Amino acid sequence: MKILLDECVPWPLHKLLKDCACESVPQKGWNGMKNGELLNLAEGHYDLFLTADQNIPYQQNLAGRRISVLQLSTNNLRRLIRAEQEIQAAIANMQPGKFHSLAIP
Secondary structure, three states, rough: EEEEEEOOHHHHHHHHOOOOOEEEEHHOOOOOOHHHHHHHHHEEOOEEEOOOOOOOOEEEEOOOOOOEEEEOOOOOOOHHHOHHHHHHHHHHHOOHHHOOHHHHH
């Protein structure tokens, strides 16, 4: 699975996603872009957009998209590392074009 990590997601998280090909928004040079633009650019190149932006479902019309969006409730790396299994399970269960919000304890 090809995953694009939003700029608000800590890059070290990619180490937990061993079976995935990850790139980040900064690596692509897409810093500062609005989420709608990012999703348009990412669609067709990535399977999943991973973000911690809590506003994305309210600011973007996600219906009809081919790219899946997984929203994490935090970008705190320690909490994300502790939730490794939950994150991996959520990614494995993502369906194309779907949105899912994952609460990280």
